Amino acid sequence: MKKAQGGLFLTLSLLVVFSFLLAACGPAATTEAPAPTQAATEESPTEAAAPTATEEPKPLPPITILINESPWLAGFEALVNKYVEETGNQVNLNRTPFPGMLEKSRNAVQASESEFDILTLNEQWYMQFYADGLVTPIKEIDPNFELDPQVIEYEWATRWDPELGYSSENGEIYGLPINGNIMLFFYRKDLFEARGLAAPQTWADVEAAAEALQDAPNMYGYVIRTNPPNWEFQGFLAGYGGKLITLDEKTGEWEVTINQEAGQKALATWLKLGTTYGPPNYADIGQPDMASLMMAGNAAQFVLVGASASDFDNAEKSFVVGNVGATVLPGEMAGSNATMSGIWVMGVPHNLPDERKQAALAFLNWALTKDAQLFYAQAGAIPVRQDVYEEMSSDPTRGWWMKAMADSTPFIHAQPRLAETPQIIEVVDRRLKQAVAGEITAEQALAEAAKEIHKILTDAGYKVKPLAE
Incomplete structure (x- = not known):
């Protein structure tokens, strides 16, 4: 197990440098200014009065989601618009190029109160937000929450086990998947x-x-x-x-x-x-x-x-x-x-009042329903439910690859999920590039990569077995 972590935000700063490495990331594009999907009706969250027996329930406080600009953004925007239309709850989207996502997420959880109600976290980042309690465990928001078994967990990317210091089946749920890239x-x-x-x-x-x-x-x-x-x-x-x-x-x-x-x-x-x-x-x-x-x-x-x-x-x-x-x-x-998975999860920042957390979870619960995920897939995004992939397998347009997605989910493997993952990935990329360019042999590439990764882990305080001879 790793020794007690320190210097969280120094580590997160280092992650920014390596965030370009992710597969299938969004375009490094235009503006980072937030843009509302539909205009919120309030300037800031206000507590909704309890409805009387004859009143319709009042909308929840408006929420703001930090979302990456990506090929699946249009599908997510369509999903949000449908949520607003069906529920009357207002949602703002802060559309941000991929390289800016980690910094904005980090700044949000450092503030006295997060400007975002939902953070979209990359598979190579989420572990620091989970491990240090920077997003709220879902059962702290709703003690009765149960994840639908049709929602794919991508080798436990939703969970964190503090005793193990890693994502595992026995961990508590901290995040919910929103993009199922594999x-x-x-x-x-x-x-x-x-x-x-x-x-x-x-x-x-x-x-x-x-x-x-x-x-x-x-x-x-x-x-x-x-x-x-x-x-x-x-x-x-x-x-x-x-x-x-x-x-x-x-x-x-x-x-x-x-x-x-x-x-x-x-x-x-x-x-x-x-x-x-x-x-x-x-x-x-x-x-x-x-x-x-x-x-x-x-x-x-x-x-x-x-x-x-x-x-x-x-x-x-x-x-x-x-x-x-x-x-x-x-x-x-x-x-x-x-x-291999290369997914995004959504988490609710720790530094929010309860009414904002409840509004955020209400959106996430709705977004993960089968009907919402079917709409999401038809809008061009990558769903995160097994039953949706199976149903979409017969779709005349997308069925040819949706079936392959459905067939692939039992074979999902995770990338390393450590704070040091970007350093490990940098080593692997560098050594593989040397091998493919013929600068070193395949055997040398693997041996040198192993030495460097071993040093990264031991220097970070992990308990690591000696390298095999």
Whole structure:
């Protein structure tokens, strides 16, 4: 277990530097000024009088949500507008570019009273807000709260176990998911069908398909994401049964496992696919580059965030409308599939009066209902309920990838959820980039990464097993 944490806000300041690393983040765009979705009827929260037996319940105090500018923002705005229309409760949105989200969240919880009623927290940030009580445990707002089992918890991203110092099944609920981004495996189903190839179940299947479909520069058999590489590599690693770091929940002891056998196999596969079957600039390919290659008809298969799916069927920019398939990420063997989460959760700041907390939770409870999540998905966002994915699997427009999302949820793996995660990710990115550029061998990349990660954890006061020889 980690020693008592200090210097919280110094740590949070460091996280700002690394916040650019997240996959599928929103555009680094325009203004940070708050903009109301619908004008609030009050300047500040006021306590609603209890209704009489014949009165309609009065609206709750207006709330303000800090939300990141992202591809799913329009869907969230539509959801908020529907909530306002149905309930009469007013909601303001403070739309903020991704790089500003952490700083605004930090400033809000430091104030005597938060300006925001709901914070939207990234998977690489939320743990500090949970661990230090900067967001309110949901049962403190409503002791009778029970999370609907259809709401996906993304390997317990909703929870925090203070004894363990980590998110676990036994932890208390501090946040609720609002964006369910995970990885999917995308492939040209028309080309696969023409060659008699089934959707890949193993990485060996992927390599065989890459070999069969390779026709550079017209068609690249496989494209890897190398700018940055860490998130995709973690998906490969999980499919081989590995993790960057592993926690023994019985002893509270950490082990650096990136350089073990699973890591060696995963990196060898990832490098071979990217360097053998990818475009000439394989060492510097980002998510937009990959999507562009697929939409232009020049990529046969790759791993990308599920939110990318709608672009492939956008006739205004895609030449492969109706020809892309999606499935669960392959594994070393059939059934050893894995996908990484890259989600956002919403939390209620600790420094709010009770009536504002109640109003915030009322919105979150409504937003997680099945009807609201179906509307959210149809508005172009990424839902967080299993029953919604299953129902949307038959949707004529989105069903082809919604089914892949539904099939993927049992295989979700979490990124490391520590205050030191940005430092760990920086190491992994740097060493993988050196390996893909041929500056160091795969073995050297993993060994050096393991040493650096081990030092990060020990310097931070965690109990860490010695590195394996």
